[in-house]
Amino acid sequence: AQKITQTQPGMFVQEKEAVTLDCTYDTSDPSYGLFWYKQPSSGEMIFLIYQGSYDQQNATEGRYSLNFQKARKSANLVISASQLGDSAMYFCAMREAYFFSGGSNYKLTFGKGTLLTVNP
């Protein structure tokens, strides 16, 4: 079963409008983290925002905010006042702990992404 689901392969938004990119997740780890990354056409991966499972408030970073609904296991990214430069692929990712002989660490599982196009 998929751990991270992004149901919108593509989204369109008009410049200056807000857009919500959906992400649902599945985990049995009570202490997990959720990340959003942006990948423009140039290919680099850019970290946008983080939400921890125990965080009481929704994360915000400038025009990015995370609509975290823990009971529904969703962590949607909201981009306000869209700009042409926001056109990119957006990935939701979940961090879970794993254990090895030397201790514990974390690994990130990514969704398949949503391609956002901002129209002028």
Added chain:
Amino acid sequence: NAGVTQTPKFQVLKTGQSMTLQCAQDMNHNSMYWYRQDPGMGLRLIYYSASEGTTDKGEVPNGYNVSRLNKREFSLRLESAAPSQTSVYFCASSESRHASPLHFGNGTRLTVT
């Protein structure tokens, strides 16, 4: 600041050839990762390493080997390349803290003919 450096940026191989993708980070991170990105598949974890001397298989390890040479370097080797390994490969590193994001290299675009 260099961050995470991957080499080469592009590579074309024939089926059966071998090669090693190099990755180095200068952020003193303990954790390092190799992902592959294919259209419509997102990023899939190949191998990861919590510290020097430890490596673990990810979601798609078949056909690959890794070496965590030291804290800075984490290489990915294809012993006998196959067309199914045509992909973009990303190396990443992070601190060993829960909220630490992954820092990615710029990727290696590999084509196997």
